[in-house]
Amino acid sequence: MSGNSDPLTPRAKLAVTAGKAVAAASRAAGRGSGSVIGGRVALKLDPDLLARLAQHLDVVLVSATNGKTTTTRLIAEALRAAGPVVSNALGANMPAGITSALAGGSDARYGVIEVDEKYLAGVARDTDPKCIALLNLSRDQLDRAAETRMLAENWREGLAGSKAVIIANADDPLVVWAASSSPNVIWVAAGQMWKDDAWSCPSCGGVMQRPGDDWFCGECGFRRPTPSWALSGDHVLDPHGSAWPIHLQLPGRANKANAASSAAVAAVFGVPPQVALERMWQVQAVAGRYDVVRFQERDLRLLLAKNPAGWLETFSLIDPPPTPVILSVNARGADGTDTSWLWDVDYTRLSGHPICVIGDRRLDLAVRLEVANQNFQVCETLDQAVQLSPPGRIEVIANYTAFQDLRRRVGN
Known part of the structure; x- marks a missing residue:
């Protein structure tokens, strides 16, 4: 099939052009890639x-x-x-x-x-x-x-x-x-x-x-x-x-x-x-997932885990204890606001790892880790959690918006 065998209608071309213009304006304003707002405008037209x-x-x-x-x-x-x-x-x-x-x-x-x-x-x-x-x-x-x-x-x-x-x-x-x-x-x-x-x-x-x-x-x-x-x-x-x-x-x-x-x-x-x-x-990393970044003289591996199934798979690939682990959980719109799923995750798999907990819902996660008998500290920021960890590799596991926050902080 040739790429242009079926040219777009004038209306479709206008929609594409308008969508790209809106996306470019959104990017210029520092509001992300602009792909969603651009697509919305194009589909309206x-x-x-x-x-x-x-x-x-x-x-x-x-x-x-x-x-x-x-x-x-x-x-x-x-x-x-x-x-x-x-x-x-x-x-x-x-x-x-x-x-x-x-x-x-x-x-x-x-x-x-x-x-x-x-x-x-x-x-x-x-x-x-x-x-x-x-x-x-x-x-x-x-x-x-x-x-x-x-x-x-x-x-x-x-x-x-x-x-x-x-x-x-x-x-x-x-x-x-x-x-x-x-x-x-x-x-x-x-x-x-x-x-x-x-x-x-x-x-x-x-x-x-x-x-x-x-x-x-x-x-x-x-x-x-x-x-x-x-x-x-x-x-x-x-x-x-x-x-x-x-x-x-x-x-x-x-x-x-x-x-x-x-x-x-x-x-x-x-x-x-x-x-x-x-x-x-x-394929080395996917939208920042699995990237290893240098931050405050430590090597942070960024891992995304959005739900119980994802956390279970992620626990299976982290380095063995005593590698430090930082966990970050938010409950904003894109994450879903209900954090009761934390109780479905088997956190005993982190036994032996020093754990720091950050994110908007760090206290929800802290209660869950307390019940799972894990050794953890609650921190206000990523910087504080990293400072508490020894030099070397740190595994950082975060859900969706918490992961985006992390990437912004480490410049990834």
């Missing part, structure tokens, strides 16, 4: 703009509670082996941000788009994707997100009969339930460390049986499908049973799982696993 911008692209949508920004980056890197890619790499994942990203990619062949879980069905309708990657569903933003089973139902209805190839995680019962309405699903055994949102059957409500890595409902027979791709240690197994080494600079098992799903997506577009996995080495 042409409500069909997202569909128009996507029509000349082979589109991949990526949705999940955890890992979608990283997986979007990995897929984009892999598909660049086959042609130019446009992507919302900074994570603006609602229609306005997606529209802004696509408006900047007139010569692209592929659109690799991260989509907020609640908007997946609508964005899929607008962009006519060739492929949709579904990684996981777990509790997040408790004050406003629908209960996970309802989100899975929303996906299931929105994707029913979709022409897209669905790449779905066979180890997450909610994802399997959501994807099962689609005629063309490729299952990936990507694993599921956090299981506390999938103890009841999404199909009938019965109790889920979980022997080993398998799962099934003893009441209605809903069960784990047989995967054709799998994460196996440091390798991806393809549908022919060949094992391909994973080359990543990103840490942890969760990112290997993201790489396995990304390799399955790349194969849909004819990019072989070896090529896809080698290209993923390029």
Whole structure:
């Protein structure tokens, strides 16, 4: 497909130009990237703009509670082996941000788009994707997100009969339930460390049986499908049973799982696993996540963890004790204002680490750590927490807006 086979209407061109102008003004005023406000203006001028911008692209949508920004980056890197890619790499994942990203990619062949879980069905309708990657569903933003089973139902209805190839995680019962309405699903055994949102059957409500890595409902027979791709240690197994080494600079098992799903997506577009996995080495950090920054003569590794599933994965990749850990939690609009999820996180995994607690909701976190019998100090600022830590490496784990605050403070 050529990049300009379908020129935009005059109205669409006006909308794109106006959106870019507003975004540039927002950036000049120091209000961030401007992608969301630019996209909003553009969509007001042409409500069909997202569909128009996507029509000349082979589109991949990526949705999940955890890992979608990283997986979007990995897929984009892999598909660049086959042609130019446009992507919302900074994570603006609602229609306005997606529209802004696509408006900047007139010569692209592929659109690799991260989509907020609640908007997946609508964005899929607008962009006519060739492929949709579904990684996981777990509790997040408790004050406003629908209960996970309802989100899975929303996906299931929105994707029913979709022409897209669905790449779905066979180890997450909610994802399997959501994807099962689609005629063309490729299952990936990507694993599921956090299981506390999938103890009841999404199909009938019965109790889920979980022997080993398998799962099934003893009441209605809903069960784990047989995967054709799998994460196996440091390798991806393809549908022919060949094992391909994973080359990543990103840490942890969760990112290997993201790489396995990304390799399955790349194969849909004819990019072989070896090529896809080698290209993923390029991704060092994703919007500041996993970056190691020098700050006050210490090396701070910045880790984002937004919900119980994310915290569990993050604990599994930090350096062993006695590496100091700084935890920062806010509860602003973008985080969700309900912090009761802190009680779902197993903080005993931090035993042996000296812990400093910062952020708007540091006292909520302090109470939780007290109950978990952890050794911690409450600090007013990042600077104070860093000063209390010995020279060397510090692991800094923060939820969404707390992470943005950290990046601003360390100049990242």
